[in-house]
Amino acid sequence: MQSVPREGRPTLASDGWLAQEVIRGKRDGGVLSRADIQRFVAGITDHSLSEGQVAAFAMAVLLKGMTLQERIALTEAMRDSGEVLHWQLPGPVVDKHSTGGVGDFVSLALAPLLAACGCYVPMISGRGLGHTGGTLDKLEAIPGYDTQPSAQRFRAVVAEAGCAIIGQTADLAPADKRLYGIRDVTATVESIDLITASILAKKLAAGLDVLVMDVKTGNGAFMARSQDAHALADSIVAVAQGAGVRTRALVTDMNQPLARAAGNALEVAEAIALLKGQVRSPRLWDVTLALGEAALVAAGLAVDPAAARARLLDAWESGSALARFQQMVSALGGPSDLVARPDHHLPHAPVKRPVWAPAPGQVVAIDTRAVGMGVVLLGGGRRHPDDTLDLSVGYSDLAFVGETVGAQRPLGWVHAASEAAAEAGSHALRQACQVGPV
Incomplete structure (x- = not known):
């Protein structure tokens, strides 16, 4: 396939194959052939298709869908776009x-x-x-x-x-x-x-x-x-x-x-x-x-x-x-006694404190996404793809739905890099947990 660096210029193979015709076919609800899907994936891999063409293809698939055979062809073509491992082992992989x-x-x-x-x-x-x-x-x-x-x-x-x-x-x-x-x-x-x-x-x-x-x-x-x-x-x-x-x-x-x-x-x-x-x-x-x-x-x-x-x-x-x-x-290079001494080897956050519910009661619902975002807020997840994580932070001993919390049982423990971060992480967990009467 011929390399085409400029947006909008036809992607034309020597035999007349056109990427935009594949995009048009899917846009109009057509069923793509295995050969067309394979060639399109090859163009994605070798960058002979522009970002605009790949984006248009993705949007056409989102809006019009694919048949099972198209999905299989797309998956196999993407699998085969690089190395495929082969094993010779005495048991199932x-x-x-x-x-x-x-x-x-x-x-x-x-x-x-x-x-x-x-x-x-x-x-x-x-x-x-x-x-x-x-x-x-x-x-x-x-x-x-x-x-x-x-x-x-x-x-x-x-x-x-x-x-x-x-x-x-x-x-x-x-x-x-x-x-x-x-x-x-x-x-x-x-x-x-x-x-x-x-x-x-x-x-x-x-x-x-x-x-x-x-x-x-x-x-x-x-x-x-x-x-x-x-x-x-x-x-x-x-x-x-x-x-x-x-x-x-x-x-x-x-x-x-x-x-x-x-x-x-x-x-x-x-x-x-x-x-x-x-x-x-x-x-x-x-x-x-x-x-x-x-x-x-x-x-x-x-x-x-x-x-x-x-x-x-x-x-x-x-x-x-x-x-x-x-x-x-x-x-793979980790400590030979990790399972014997995990507390010795795994990183620990400098601040650890219980997170108390506003009032005693039973956990009736948890906004799980909000708990995950609490970990992100603490530095344990990414706001941007290139963020460096603090691998020590997060929550432990979380209470589950149906469990009673109060003076003897917190919602969980927050592990944070600072007192200010612990306060923010505690607030996030309290907001995520709905507590009702027992």
């Missing part, structure tokens, strides 16, 4: 993805649990976006942990520890990186077709046999409406399976934080406690086990969910999942 929430560190517990059950988990994760936390940011709270290892090291850790959680490399699905950046500034992020392709392009490039999806819904999720979350879950399953990956999707609740902690180092600490046997949040543990059951059944390692749960619980109770987590951390 499995991954999990969440659409994001507050206090959602399921990946930190699920990856080693699956590894202890015979799976290999090359988990490529992202950073926090808006009010939601990112798995990659949590892991960077671990001193020395390398979230961007070489491909050789990544492969070695997956083979030896059974799991490795790292960040996306520039070689995986580069078309998605450019397309997402343009969608972000052109009000086209909400397209289920494009969300599906964006999520799956990166996941399928990791060479998976099995994928389990956790699609969040509620006031702390990007898909706040249940019908939208179910539509996305259905789309992801259909497209991923159409691309040859056995896929299951759960729609789970994000109408309150998933864990007691919200904030990077604080969530790592709670994840380690969970792997040691301390369930602080039954809701988070239930979601973790449900996703693990779906993964083991889809991978052929358990005949049904009950058998899968028994296997997961054995890996948890025996300490083998905890050992896998420590093995992964050590292999």
Whole structure:
């Protein structure tokens, strides 16, 4: 395809292929051929298509939608825009993805649990976006942990520890990186077709046999409406399976934080406690086990969910999942005694204080997005993509809906860089929690 640097000039291949005809076809509600989608994605990748053309394509897809076959073709073309990993391992290659929430560190517990059950988990994760936390940011709270290892090291850790959680490399699905950046500034992020392709392009490039999806819904999720979350879950399953990956999707609740902690180092600490046997949040543990059951059944390692749960619980109770987590951390440069001494290694905020409710009572509702924005306010999330995070700040021991708060039980504890920040973070948490009579 011929490179065209100037906006508005026809993008013309030697055989007469025109990008604007593809855009026009989708704008008018037509169905695009696999070949046209492949060539358009190639133009996104090599920058022979202008930002205006990519933006117009994204808007046309948002407004007119895509058929299942178009979504599969778009996802596969974006997957194939860069490196696609191929594994030769003695067990199934499995991954999990969440659409994001507050206090959602399921990946930190699920990856080693699956590894202890015979799976290999090359988990490529992202950073926090808006009010939601990112798995990659949590892991960077671990001193020395390398979230961007070489491909050789990544492969070695997956083979030896059974799991490795790292960040996306520039070689995986580069078309998605450019397309997402343009969608972000052109009000086209909400397209289920494009969300599906964006999520799956990166996941399928990791060479998976099995994928389990956790699609969040509620006031702390990007898909706040249940019908939208179910539509996305259905789309992801259909497209991923159409691309040859056995896929299951759960729609789970994000109408309150998933864990007691919200904030990077604080969530790592709670994840380690969970792997040691301390369930602080039954809701988070239930979601973790449900996703693990779906993964083991889809991978052929358990005949049904009950058998899968028994296997997961054995890996948890025996300490083998905890050992896998420590093995992964050590292999990627983290402390060899992290699970034994998390308080020694994880960063601590200088100010820690309880956040009291205005009056005693029962928590009847939580604005989960507001809790996430409280973490951002404290410095634990990003206002701008290039912000440097304070990995020590956030909330711990959060009260859940239905629990009683008062003189003996605060809404939670705020961890902050200063007294002024602690006051602002406390106010944000009080505003997020609705307390009624017992």
